[in-house]
Amino acid sequence: MMSTKNEHHMVPLGVLLKRELANEKTEKPDIIYGQASQSKKGEDFTFLKMECQRMLRDGVTTFSVFALFDGHNGSAAAIYSKENLLNNILGAIPSNLSRDEWIAALPRALVSGFVKTDKDFQEKAQTSGTTVTFAIIDGWVITVASVGDSRCILESAEGVVYYLSADHRLECNEEERERITASGGEVGRLNMGCGAEIGPLRCWPGGLCLSRSIGDMDVGEFIVPVPYVKQVKLSTAGGRLVISSDGVWDALSSEMALNCCRGMPADAAAAQIVKEALQEKGLRDDTTCIVIDIVPPVTPPLPPPKKQGKGVFKNMFRKKSSDSSSHVDIEYSEPDVVEEMFEEGSAMLAERLDTEYPLCNMFRLFMCAVCQLEMKPREGISVNTGSSNMGRLRPWDGPFLCSSCQAKKEAMEGKRPLGDGLSRNSSGSD
Numbered sequence: 001m002m003s004t005k006n007e008h009h010m011v012p013l014g015v016l017l018k019r020e021l022a023n024e025k026t027e028k029p030d031i032i033y034g035q036a037s038q039s040k041k042g043e044d045f046t047f048l049k050m051e052c053q054r055m056l057r058d059g060v061t062t063f064s065v066f067a068l069f070d071g072h073n074g075s076a077a078a079i080y081s082k083e084n085l086l087n088n089i090l091g092a093i094p095s096n097l098s099r100d101e102w103i104a105a106l107p108r109a110l111v112s113g114f115v116k117t118d119k120d121f122q123e124k125a126q127t128s129g130t131t132v133t134f135a136i137i138d139g140w141v142i143t144v145a146s147v148g149d150s151r152c153i154l155e156s157a158e159g160v161v162y163y164l165s166a167d168h169r170l171e172c173n174e175e176e177r178e179r180i181t182a183s184g185g186e187v188g189r190l191n192m193g194c195g196a197e198i199g200p201l202r203c204w205p206g207g208l209c210l211s212r213s214i215g216d217m218d219v220g221e222f223i224v225p226v227p228y229v230k231q232v233k234l235s236t237a238g239g240r241l242v243i244s245s246d247g248v249w250d251a252l253s254s255e256m257a258l259n260c261c262r263g264m265p266a267d268a269a270a271a272q273i274v275k276e277a278l279q280e281k282g283l284r285d286d287t288t289c290i291v292i293d294i295v296p297p298v299t300p301p302l303p304p305p306k307k308q309g310k311g312v313f314k315n316m317f318r319k320k321s322s323d324s325s326s327h328v329d330i331e332y333s334e335p336d337v338v339e340e341m342f343e344e345g346s347a348m349l350a351e352r353l354d355t356e357y358p359l360c361n362m363f364r365l366f367m368c369a370v371c372q373l374e375m376k377p378r379e380g381i382s383v384n385t386g387s388s389n390m391g392r393l394r395p396w397d398g399p400f401l402c403s404s405c406q407a408k409k410e411a412m413e414g415k416r417p418l419g420d421g422l423s424r425n426s427s428g429s430d
């Protein structure tokens with residue numbers, strides 16, 4: 001017979017400590033949001049979902065999703081993404097994870113979900129494309145995935161501003177220009193014929209100003225849907241998240257947007273930012289703003305820390321680990337610091353679906369890591385096939401892709417055209 005004392009010994013100390021620390025019912029923040037929009041072309045769409053639930057091994061977690069889709073050349077891609085992206089992301093996460101594993105699995109699931117959504121939409125053979133800025137908030141942890149140029153910024157309670165999205169405009173992203181040129185695309189301005197070049201840098205064929213998007217089947221395959229992903233943990237003092245389309249950011253700096261609505265509740269703040277943008281530049285484009293306040297549920301557990309200078313922009317996050325791509329212990333953080341947990345922007349799937357990721361068992365052996373298709377043994381193709389990593393990896397090392405997703409991967413890397421009969425307007429590319 002086991003005594004009560006012995007039963008206690010069977011629970012690892014770490015688990016007990018986590019239970020003590022987590023005490024989730026009182027620790028999770030309140031989330032208050034508002035949105036505002038002025039439409040010019042009707043191609044901006046938002047997806048706002050509070051109180052989503054996910055069954056985990058150690059209980060149920062509740063999270064919220066805030067997403068912005070800024071469509072171009074029509075709204076079909078934006079609407080399709082709004083309707084399917086969340087399901088595709090959640091479908092890439094295995095069941096029976098612990099809470100820590102669920103948080104750690106999000107960045108990679110976002111990559112799979114974005115690529116699957118893009119691939120499925122392109123199979124419908126519809127034109128149009130969309131930027132996506134997709135934020136998942138679970139407790140104090142914010143995970144943002146983005147393609148395109150709709151920006152997401154965070155102002156912590158201490159007044160420090162952080163960028164949680166990348167800018168995939170060719171004009172201001174040299175790394176992406178190099179990637180596209182190396183994949184066989186051309187980057188240049190619109191040529192007026194008489195030697196005069198006008199407008200922003202564009203990618204040819206297609207003439208898109210962005211280097212990443214969902215949709216856009218009539219431009220080069222090197223316009224990829226692989227998102228930049230950033231995951232941070234707020235201090236328990238909270239913060240304000242602002243997600244806006246380029247209609248706002250072409251008119252306002254991040255500082256201007258945050259300052260013009262300081263002290264206002266979220267819905268009034270979103271309206272004020274849109275109003276301010278229109279006053280600066282007029283209604284030139286769809287102009288949409290989502291403001292999300294993440295606030296302590298009751299009184300803060302600790303006195304507010306000393307001010308670090310309002311409006312100070314920081315690109316550097318405090319890191320607790322020298323290994324930049326690995327997750328750190330998310331249960332612990334100092335009260336006055338926004339902690340960076342994950343950041344990765346590579347367009348290469350082999351790097352984004354990496355097996356060295358802490359969760360070795362995330363990928364089920366006979367399922368495609370992108371589209372979740374079940375495969376027969378030996379049918380899957382290692383995501384590392386043909387990459388420079390191959391030296392230290394064996395062909396049977398996962399994760400694996402189905403042949404269709406492998407073709408998509410090679411096309412994105414400029415290795416070969418997609419050979420599935422999709423008509424592609426590649427005139428002038430030879």
Ligand SMILES: [Zn+2]
Pocket residue numbers: 368369370371372373401402403404405406
């Ligand atoms: Zn697949």
